[in-house]
Amino acid sequence: MTDNFTLSFDELVSIRNYLVATVLDFSDATEISILGMFSDDEILMEVIKIKSFLLQNKKEYNNVFSSGEYKLIKICLYHGNLALGIYDKYKPQIDYGSCIFSDTAERLLNYINSDTVSAHLSSN
Secondary structure: OOOOOEEEHHHHHHHHHHHHHHHHOHHHHHHHHHOOOOOHHHHHHHHHHHHHHHOOOOOEEEOOOOHHHHHHHHHHHHHHHHHHOHHHHHHHHHOEOOEOHHHHHHHHHHHHHOHHHHHHHHHO
C-alpha cells in the first residue's frame, strides 16, 4: 500500500478501546470467531500491538497497520456496529481525548475501502 494514512494518538487509543469493547461484548467476539473471521485472541493481540505503539507517545502515527490488520479492524467495525451497536453502547469508554470515534471509524473505513487499499486487501 502506497497511500499514507495518519492517526493521531487519541484516534489510535480510540481504535484500541473499540477493539477491547468488541471482545468484552462476548457474544460479538464469539460471532466473529464462529463466522471464521478472527478469534477474540487475534483481536486482543491487535490491542497489544496498538498499546506498544502508544507507549511511543507520538503525536501522530503513520501507516501502522498491515493489510491483515486492516481486515481485522474492518470486520470488527462492520460486525460490531451493525450487529450490536458496540460504539453506541460503549461510547464514553471508546472516545478518547479529542477523538470522536465515529468520525475516525468513518475515515478508517473510507481508507480501507479506497480503490488502492481495497485492491491490495483482496490480493492477500
